[in-house]
Amino acid sequence: MSNVSFGQYYPTQSFVHKCDPRQKIVFLIVFIVAVSLSTTFYALGACAFVLALAVAFSRIPFKSLLKSVKAVIFLLLFTAILNLFFHKGETPLWEGSFITKEAVYFTLFLSIRLCLLVLASSLLTLTTSPVSLTDGVESLLTPLKWIRFPVHELALIMSLALRFIPTLGEQTSRIMNAQKARGANFETGSLIKRAKAVIPILIPLLISAFRSSEELGDAMNARCYSGSKKRTKYKKLTFGWRDLLSFLLVVALLVGVIVMRAYLPAL
Amino acid sequence: MEAIQFEKVHFSYEDADDAEVFASDSAFSLCGIDLTVEEGEFVAVLGHNGSGKSTLARLSNALLLPREGKITVFGMDTADEKNAFAIREKVGIVFQNPDNQTVASIVEDDVAFGPENVGVERAEIGKRIDFALNAVGMQDYRHFAVSRLSGGQKQRVAIAGVLALKPKVMILDESTAMLDPKGRKEVMDVVYRLNREEKITVIVITHFPEEALMADRAIVMNHGKIVAQGDPKTVLADEVALANCSLALPKSLELCRRLQERGVDIPDSFDAETIACEIAKRLHGKAVLAQDEQGMLLEDEVAGRIVCQNVHHIYDGETTFSSHALNGATLTVNSGDFFGVIGRTGSGKSTFVQHLNALIKLPTAEKRYKEKKRKKSAPVEETVLRVGEFDLTKKTTDFTALRKYVGMVFQYPEYQLFAETVFEDVAFGLRNFRADMDKTEVENAVREAIETVGLCYEEIKDRSPFDLSGGQRRRVAIAGVIVTKPEILVLDEPSAGLDPLGKKEIMELLHSIHKTWCKTVIVVSHDMDEVAENCNRIALFVGGKVLAVDAPSALFTTDFVKDEGGLDVPFIATIAHKLYEKGIEMHCPYTLKGFVNAVANAGRDGNE
Numbered sequence: 001m002s003n004v005s006f007g008q009y010y011p012t013q014s015f016v017h018k019c020d021p022r023q024k025i026v027f028l029i030v031f032i033v034a035v036s037l038s039t040t041f042y043a044l045g046a047c048a049f050v051l052a053l054a055v056a057f058s059r060i061p062f063k064s065l066l067k068s069v070k071a072v073i074f075l076l077l078f079t080a081i082l083n084l085f086f087h088k089g090e091t092p093l094w095e096g097s098f099i100t101k102e103a104v105y106f107t108l109f110l111s112i113r114l115c116l117l118v119l120a121s122s123l124l125t126l127t128t129s130p131v132s133l134t135d136g137v138e139s140l141l142t143p144l145k146w147i148r149f150p151v152h153e154l155a156l157i158m159s160l161a162l163r164f165i166p167t168l169g170e171q172t173s174r175i176m177n178a179q180k181a182r183g184a185n186f187e188t189g190s191l192i193k194r195a196k197a198v199i200p201i202l203i204p205l206l207i208s209a210f211r212s213s214e215e216l217g218d219a220m221n222a223r224c225y226s227g228s229k230k231r232t233k234y235k236k237l238t239f240g241w242r243d244l245l246s247f248l249l250v251v252a253l254l255v256g257v258i259v260m261r262a263y264l265p266a267l
Numbered sequence: 268m269e270a271i272q273f274e275k276v277h278f279s280y281e282d283a284d285d286a287e288v289f290a291s292d293s294a295f296s297l298c299g300i301d302l303t304v305e306e307g308e309f310v311a312v313l314g315h316n317g318s319g320k321s322t323l324a325r326l327s328n329a330l331l332l333p334r335e336g337k338i339t340v341f342g343m344d345t346a347d348e349k350n351a352f353a354i355r356e357k358v359g360i361v362f363q364n365p366d367n368q369t370v371a372s373i374v375e376d377d378v379a380f381g382p383e384n385v386g387v388e389r390a391e392i393g394k395r396i397d398f399a400l401n402a403v404g405m406q407d408y409r410h411f412a413v414s415r416l417s418g419g420q421k422q423r424v425a426i427a428g429v430l431a432l433k434p435k436v437m438i439l440d441e442s443t444a445m446l447d448p449k450g451r452k453e454v455m456d457v458v459y460r461l462n463r464e465e466k467i468t469v470i471v472i473t474h475f476p477e478e479a480l481m482a483d484r485a486i487v488m489n490h491g492k493i494v495a496q497g498d499p500k501t502v503l504a505d506e507v508a509l510a511n512c513s514l515a516l517p518k519s520l521e522l523c524r525r526l527q528e529r530g531v532d533i534p535d536s537f538d539a540e541t542i543a544c545e546i547a548k549r550l551h552g553k554a555v556l557a558q559d560e561q562g563m564l565l566e567d568e569v570a571g572r573i574v575c576q577n578v579h580h581i582y583d584g585e586t587t588f589s590s591h592a593l594n595g596a597t598l599t600v601n602s603g604d605f606f607g608v609i610g611r612t613g614s615g616k617s618t619f620v621q622h623l624n625a626l627i628k629l630p631t632a633e634k635r636y637k638e639k640k641r642k643k644s645a646p647v648e649e650t651v652l653r654v655g656e657f658d659l660t661k662k663t664t665d666f667t668a669l670r671k672y673v674g675m676v677f678q679y680p681e682y683q684l685f686a687e688t689v690f691e692d693v694a695f696g697l698r699n700f701r702a703d704m705d706k707t708e709v710e711n712a713v714r715e716a717i718e719t720v721g722l723c724y725e726e727i728k729d730r731s732p733f734d735l736s737g738g739q740r741r742r743v744a745i746a747g748v749i750v751t752k753p754e755i756l757v758l759d760e761p762s763a764g765l766d767p768l769g770k771k772e773i774m775e776l777l778h779s780i781h782k783t784w785c786k787t788v789i790v791v792s793h794d795m796d797e798v799a800e801n802c803n804r805i806a807l808f809v810g811g812k813v814l815a816v817d818a819p820s821a822l823f824t825t826d827f828v829k830d831e832g833g834l835d836v837p838f839i840a841t842i843a844h845k846l847y848e849k850g851i852e853m854h855c856p857y858t859l860k861g862f863v864n865a866v867a868n869a870g871r872d873g874n875e
Contacts, residue, residue, distance in 0.1 A: 011410070131376045163372045166414035171682075177626050178683040181675035182747060183667065183699025200695065203685035207733065212367045219368035221330055222360045223381040223428060224352050230386040234379035234393070 010126045015242060016058035017127050021136030023243035027054075028124050030250045034257045035116050039266040043257045044112050050253045051120055054246075058127050068122035069115060076114055083107045130162035132235065139237055152227070160216070168209065175204050268341070270436050270468045271327055271358070273302040276336035278322055296322045298491040300336070304470060306435065309462045311479035311499060312472045314488035315513040315766055316737060320472045323488070324440040327470070328358040341435065356385055358436040359429030363444055365421035369413045374405065374424055377413060381432040392431075399427035402465065403457045417612060419450025423457055430461070436468040437461065443473065445764050447612070447793035448835055455481065474766035476503050476517040480537055487512055504535060515767040518796065518838045525859060529867035539838070543845035549870050554852035555843075557865035569655060571602035571754045571786030573623065576651035580618050580627065580811075592618040594811035595648070600789060600804075605781055607798035607819075608791045610808030611833045616791050619808065620757050623654055623789075624673035630662045655754055671700040674753030674785070678760045680744035684732040692732050693717060693747045700751050716750035717743070719784060721776060738769050742776070749784055756785040760792060770794075774801050799823060799837035799857040807832050819857045 011017075016024070031047070038044045055065065069076075084107045089100025125133070138155035145151050176186070179200045186197050278297040297319045304310055314320040325331040326338055329345040340358055343350040359381075362368050371377040375396050382392045400406045403423040413421060422442055429437060439458060443451040455471075459481055462469045471478055479485045485499035489512040495502050503509070506516055506524065516524065519537045526533055526546070533545040580593040593615045600606050610616045621627045629652055652659040657669050677683065686692035693713045697704060704712070714724045720742040727735070732743055741761075749756060761777065762770040774797065781788045792798050798805055799819040806816045809832055815822055822828060823840035824847075836844070839857045847853045855865035 009412075130372050159371060163370065163413070166412075167366050170414075174677060175683050177621070178675075178677045178680065179695075180626060181624055181670060181677070182696035183670055183751075184695075185699070200683075200685045204683050208682055212364075215362060215364055215367040216370070218325070218330055219360075219362055219425075220370060220380075222328055222355060222362075223370075224355045224384040224432065225380075226352065226384065232383050232386050232389060232392070234376070234383055234389060234396075236389060 009129045010060055010064060011129070012059050014057060014059040014127070016054060016123070016246075018240075018242055019127075019246060020237050020239050020243045021128050021132040022140050022237060023239065023247055024124055024128055025133075025136050025140060027246055027250045028120055030254055031120050032117060034250070034254045035113055035120075037254075037257050037261055038113070039261050040264045041109065042264060043260045044109065044116070046253060046256055046260070047116055048112070050249060051116060051123070053249070054123060055119075058123060060123065060126050064126065065119060065122060068118055072114070072118050076111055079114070080107050080111050083110060131159060132237075134159040134162070135233070135235060135237060152231070164212070167212070168205070171208055172201065172205060175201050268306050269303050269339075270306045270308070270341060271302075271304040271470075272339045273300045273323075273326075274337045274339075276300040276326065276333045276338060278319075278326060278331065278333050293490075295334075295491050297326070297333075300491075300493060302486070302493065304436070304468060306468055307462075307466050309459075309469045309481070309483045310471070311482035311485045312470060312488060313474065313476070313479050313485060313502075313512075313514055314472075315474060315768065318488040318512070319491040320488050321440050322491075324360055324438045324470070324472055327436075327438060328360060329354050330360075352385065356432050357434055358438065359432055359434035360438045360440055361422065361425050361429055361442045363441045365418045365425065365445060368425050369421065369428070372412055372414070374400070374411050374413060374416075375409045377424060378427045378431050381428055385432065395431045395433070396427075399430040402430055402461060403427045417450060418446045419453040422446065422450065422454050426454070426457060426461075434467065436470065438470045438472065440472050441474070443475065443478065448795070449611075449793075451475075451478075474514065476509075476515060476767070479503060480517060487514065500537065503537075513766075513768050515771075522839070522842065522859065522863070525863045526866060529863055531863075531867055531870050539841050540845065543842050543849065546842070546866060547846055547849045547851060550846075550851055550866070552851065553869045555846070555855050555865045555869040556852070557855040557861065557868070568602040568786075571655060572653075573598075573600040573655075573755070573787070573789075574651055574653045575599070575619075575622075577648045578619070578622060578629070578650055578652055580615075580622070591811045593622075596808070596811065596813050598806050598813045598816050600787060602786050604787050604789075604804055605778070605802050606787065606789045607802030607805035608789060608808065609793075609795065609798055609805055609828075609832070609834060614808040614832075615811040616808045617759065618811075620675070620759065620789065620791055622652065622659065623755070623757055624670045624675050625659060625664075625666045626675070628666070629659045667700070671751050672754055674748040674751065674756045676745055676748050676756070676758040676761060678763055679741075680748070681732075681737065681740035684740060684744060684747075687731060688729050689717070689732050689735075689743050690728040692743060693750050696747055696751050712750055712752075713746075716746040719749065719780060720746045721772075722746070738765065738772070741765075741773070745776070745780075749780060753785055755787045755789065756780065757789045758791065761790060762792075762794065762797065770797065777801070795823075795828075795835050795837040796839070799840060800859060807834075809833075820855065823857055824853075 035047050038047060084099055084103050087103035087106045089102030091101045093099050093101055093104060134155045137158065138151055141151045184197055184200055186194065276297055277295050277299060279295045281294055300323070312320045312323060322331065326333060326345070327340065329351045332346055338345045340354045343354055345354055369377045370380045378396045378399050379392050382395050387395065400409055403426050405420065405423050405427060408416065408420065413424060416424065443454050446454065455478055458469055458471065461467045471482060473479060479499050480503065482499050484496060485502040486493055487495040487502060494512060495505070495508055503517055504520060509516060517537060519539060519542060520535060523533055523535050523542060531546070531549055533542065533549060536542050536545065576597045578593050578596045579591065582592055596615065596619055608616045608620065618627065622629060650660055654669065655672055657664055657672065684692050686695060690713055693716055694709055697709055697712055717724045717727065722739065722742055732740060735743065758777070762773045765773060777788055777790070778801070790798065790802065803818060804816060805819055805822050807814045807822065807828060814827070814831060823836055828834050829836055837857060839859060839862050843853050843857065843862070855862055
């Protein structure tokens with residue numbers, strides 16, 4: 001439970017860390033679009049280059065970044081195998097082979113694409129503290145306030161969820177240990193048996209979550225919380241030269257990908 | 268000026284408008300409270316669980332509204348909705364659970380939450396964060412993640428979060444109940460300073476009499492009523508009145524009283540130095556000598572014995588927080604011991620006990636350690652870990668049987684209850700370990716376990732565990748562990764979060780389990796007075812090593828518990844040490860009873 005990489009902010013002071021979270025979110029979105037629009041290995045190469053640049057400037061050890069890929073490795077292998085066998089192609093890999101050349105290319109292409117998406121997303125969470133991330137989301141969604149969308153509340157819920165991940169993780173492992181000590185077995189047995197074994201963990205966890213939320217509500221009220229009205233923000237988001245630079249970079253990437261899409265033959 | 272004023276306040280959690288329900292006083296959580304707190308005062312509110320003292324806190328800043336009567340805060344009526352935020356800005360509350368009151372993940376963001384809510388300008392918020400964190404001594408932790416702090420530090424951040432609103436009054440609603448003694452002292456020191464230096468009115472709600480002694484005024488509550496108030500030194504000296512409210516005397520005064528009962532004629536005092544002086548005067552230089560009370564030690568018996576040599580453990584090597592949790596721990600727990608395990612947070616004591624029933628499996632954990640060692644090509648010493656008949660260094664050990672052999676009660680065990688009825692919850696372990704038992708056997712075992720923990724089987728078996736009181740829930744949780752009759756029972760902070768009386772009852776319960784049920788009991792505790800009072804031998808953990816294993820009277824005589832271990836010394840040991848410094852030869856047990864006996868006997872000899 002302690003090695004959950006999601007939301008695990010890696011605190012250093014780097015170029016990427018100092019970027020405006022809004023810009024980083026925009027960067028990620030544009031990057032995702034660029035990756036999705038890529039139709040050739042050249043285009044993917046360009047995306048990979050931009051991401052590598054971002055990673056290099058983030059000073060995140062590559063090992064921590066790779067952990068995020070480890071988390072989706074099953075999904076990756078599953079889709080890869082599926083595609084390898086079922087993607088329609090013409091030229092067999094060798095005489096009489098069931099797998100085709102096109103399938104291999106396509107699988108490779110898809111896997112790289114998926115890896116790029118996962119790496120880029122975890123780069124965001126690794127370089128942006130949960131608080132500034134939610135600040136960024138709140139700020140980006142501000143226009144939605146016009147249609148009475150509860151932007152502030154949403155952001156608050158997000159930041160509270162992030163805040164409680166380590167607490168709940170700790171509680172889960174404590175309850176699991178306690179039930180294990182009473183002979184509970186989560187590792188073996190049929191699927192139904194294992195699903196049943198979760199109940200002694202789930203119920204205490206839910207109850208303590210409810211209790212926590214009640215107490216938290218009181219604590220927030222006691223500190224004068226009243227929703228978004230007349231609230232100020234301690235941390236101001238500023239769009240600086242770093243943001244401009246990285247914004248131009250990712251826009252250039254998008255343009256490049258679109259151009260390649262138009263002029264290079266698709267895979 | 269009056270900061271807070273209660274006038275004939277009644278409050279009830281019942282929602283009904285039914286006049287009949289409220290005909291009797293028992294329907295009210297607060298019943299006719301008249302109370303005035305002056306600006307700048309330091310007030311302590313004492314009371315056992317359910318006495319209404321927490322309700323008092325929530326009423327004071329309009330989180331709750333009175334059913335009858337009137338509450339004013341600096342002249343503002345709390346019943347008027349328009350005042351709610353002005354009142355909450357003036358009256359801050361710090362709650363009990365350090366984990367449930369921080370809103371943000373990072374310290375400074377959490378402190379900023381209050382000022383943001385009331386619309387303070389950005390530059391001013393920055394200044395307020397500086398001020399608040401400085402006031403609680405946490406300025407170096409400004410950019411830290413809250414989840415990485417200790418309990419005492421989290422509570423200090425919570426205090427800073429309240430301070431950032433620049434309140435006039437600060438209420439601590441049992442804010443120290445879930446902390447270890449060190450964290451408790453940290454918090455109380457901060458609160459005391461705020462009152463004296465920043466002139467903040469402080470109301471401390473607590474069940475620790477020692478904390479009430481710091482106050483200008485103590486108020487005792489029972490069943491929703493104020494039963495006594497006045498100078499803490501007077502209020503806390505009335506043993507009978509306190510006992511009627513299920514409260515205890517401060518440790519210092521309790522020692523005086525017990526000595527007086529045994530004919531050692533010393534005056535009441537709350538100060539260790541004075542008490543030691545007075546005792547010394549009565550002893551006329553006579554030595555205090557008495558044997559340690561020996562329990563039923565069975566040194567040669569294998570059942571219930573733990574032999575541990577050279578156990579190492581490293582947590583996940585990849586994180587920046589990896590460390591040697593255990594670094595060659597060596598100790599022996601004899602069969603029949605009531606064994607104490609002490610050490611600061613992170614000294615390896617929890618890691619050690621988790622080895623005992625293979626929640627951490629030694630063969631797997633050892634591999635990681637040995638690989639690291641091999642790289643450094645250092646010689647690997649042989650590791651031994653035997654629990655009763657089980658050899659835990661072997662992969663072939665039957666770990667299920669081991670877990671039945673070693674019962675383990677975790678901190679706040681009541682939070683692990685899950686079943687619909689008490690019976691089902693207690694039977695959970697039985698059904699896992701003893702599938703062979705038939706219905707009557709299970710029922711008998713469950714009945715026996717529930718009765719052993721001091722609850723009435725017929726009354727409680729069909730109730731939901733969540734309807735019970737906190738103390739009852741903890742007992743049910745303990746019953747759920749001892750029901751399989753483990754030879755060894757391990758408890759991590761069994762009395763954490765309880766009031767002094769509850770602590771005493773739980774320890775008495777453990778002694779009775781020790782006598783009739785489990786051969787060996789191991790207690791991990793932060794409360795030095797508790798281990799000195801109850802354990803026959805204690806192991807001191809420092810930095811993953813066992814620094815010493817000895818009887819309390821030997822262990823706490825040496826200074827290194829304080830110097831190397833970074834721990835407090837039990838109150839009795841402090842007195843004994845002071846007497847020793849006054850030139851009196853001391854050798855006696857450090858339990859209250861044993862010490863009083865020894866001093867009384869020595870005093871009598873002196874008079875003859």
